[in-house]
Each structure stands twice: as structure tokens, then as C-alpha cells.
Amino acid sequence: MGPAALRAGVLLALAGMLAGCGPGAPGPGASAGARVYAMNCRSCHGAEGQGVRGMQPPLAGTPVPLGDPEVLLGWVMYGQRPAALPRGAYAGVMPQFAYLTDADLAAVLTHVRSSFGNHAAPVLPAEVAAVRRAHPHG
Ligand code: HEC
Structure with missing residues (x-):
């Protein structure tokens, strides 16, 4: 990917962060990340990333969502x-999301990392693609 494409990715991610600020259900103007979150993550992790005690961890202020994007992508x-997610702490089981597109995964993780009081760098589609390439099943 060239520098222009990378820049475009960063701009898209920034636009997503700006559009994804409001709480509650995403309306028609909501960012792609907020929409992907509502469809795939909200039922378990909550509209405010608060989780459900003993079942699903919060995504607000927890180490994996805010940490190394590669580790976060490997999990999601x-x-x-990840080492920071101890086995058996939560009774729920999380599905795997490799079937989502690079753009949707980048958008939803950028949304999580910039919502619920979180402040971590965006995840770029190129980072998703790299993790996909490195995985034996693509
Ligand atoms: C069916 C419920 C369910 C759905 C849907 C779900 N998760 Fe999860 N998630 C869980 C559970 C349960 C865990 C903890 C799993 C474990 O410890 O084995 C978890 C853990 C996580 C963690 C690690 C949190 C920490 O404490 O460090 C992240 C990040 C995460 N999920 C992100 C997502 C994202 C992003 C989506 C949507 C694309 C999503 N999850 C959808 C149930 C779910």
C-alpha cells in the first residue's frame, strides 16, 4: 500500500472517531464503526462498552481493547x-470475526478504541490485512 492509501486510511479512521462520539444507538449519520459495533458487539459488550458482570468483559478501560492492535486483532x-485476558474469568463465549471485511474490522476496533472513554490510536485496514495474511487460514 502506498503513502496516499495509508493517508486515506488515517483520514477515514479519524472521520470515524469524530462521527462515533455520541452515546446510545447509532442513527443514520453514525460512523461505520458504530454501525458494525451495534450489529456485532453491542448485544454482549453493551451500548456503552460496559459488559455484563461475570459474562462479558467491559471494553471500557480494559487492557486488550487499548493494547497492541495485532494482539487485539488476533483475539477478535x-x-x-491474549495474555491480558485470563481464561475462565467470564462465563460467556466470544465468536470469531475474521469473516468481517478489513474495513469493517478496522472501523469497529477504531470505534471501540475511541469510545466509552477510551483513547487509543485507530486500527488501520492495512493492519487487519497483515494479521489476516499472517494467519494460516486467511
Ligand atoms: C456472544 C457474545 C460476544 C459478542 C457478540 C462479542 N464478544 Fe467480545 N467477548 C465476549 C466474551 C465472553 C469475552 C471474554 C472471553 C473469554 O475470556 O474467554 C470477550 C472479550 C472481548 C475482548 C477482550 C476484553 C478484555 O477484557 O480485555 C475484546 C477486545 C472483545 N471481546 C471485543 C469484541 C468486539 C470488537 C466484538 C464485535 C466485533 C465482540 N467482542 C463481540 C463476548 C462477546
């Missing part, structure tokens, strides 16, 4: 358990 796409 393929269920590769």
Missing part, C-alpha cells in the same frame, strides 16, 4: 487469547 478475528 481468530480467538487467539
Whole structure:
């Protein structure tokens, strides 16, 4: 990917962050990230990323959502358990999301990292693509 495409990705991610600020259900003007979150993550992790005690962890202020994008992507796409997520702490089971597009994964994780009081750098589609390439099943 060239620098122009990278810049476009950063701009898209920034636009997503700006559009994704409001709480509650995403309206028609909501960012792609907020929409992907509402469709795939909200039922378990909550509209405010608050989680459900003992079932699903919060995504607000927890280490994995805010940490290394590669580790975060490995978990969300393929269920590769990060060291910071102890086994057995939550009764729920999280599905794997490798079937989402690079753009949707980048958008939803950028949304999570910039919502619920979180402040972490955007995840770029190129980072998603790299994790996908590195995985034996693509
Ligand atoms: C069916 C419920 C369910 C759905 C849907 C779901 N998750 Fe999860 N998620 C969980 C559970 C349960 C865990 C903890 C799993 C474990 O410890 O084995 C988890 C853990 C996580 C973590 C690690 C949190 C921490 O404490 O560090 C992240 C990040 C995460 N989910 C992101 C997402 C994203 C992004 C989506 C949507 C694309 C999503 N989840 C959809 C149930 C769900």
C-alpha cells in the first residue's frame, strides 16, 4: 500500500472517531464503526462498552481493547487469547470475526478504541490485512 492509501486510511479512521462520539444507538449519520459495533458487539459488550458482570468483559478501560492492535486483532478475528485476558474469568463465549471485511474490522476496533472513554490510536485496514495474511487460514 502506498503513502496516499495509508493517508486515506488515517483520514477515514479519524472521520470515524469524530462521527462515533455520541452515546446510545447509532442513527443514520453514525460512523461505520458504530454501525458494525451495534450489529456485532453491542448485544454482549453493551451500548456503552460496559459488559455484563461475570459474562462479558467491559471494553471500557480494559487492557486488550487499548493494547497492541495485532494482539487485539488476533483475539477478535481468530480467538487467539491474549495474555491480558485470563481464561475462565467470564462465563460467556466470544465468536470469531475474521469473516468481517478489513474495513469493517478496522472501523469497529477504531470505534471501540475511541469510545466509552477510551483513547487509543485507530486500527488501520492495512493492519487487519497483515494479521489476516499472517494467519494460516486467511
Ligand atoms: C456472544 C457474545 C460476544 C459478542 C457478540 C462479542 N464478544 Fe467480545 N467477548 C465476549 C466474551 C465472553 C469475552 C471474554 C472471553 C473469554 O475470556 O474467554 C470477550 C472479550 C472481548 C475482548 C477482550 C476484553 C478484555 O477484557 O480485555 C475484546 C477486545 C472483545 N471481546 C471485543 C469484541 C468486539 C470488537 C466484538 C464485535 C466485533 C465482540 N467482542 C463481540 C463476548 C462477546
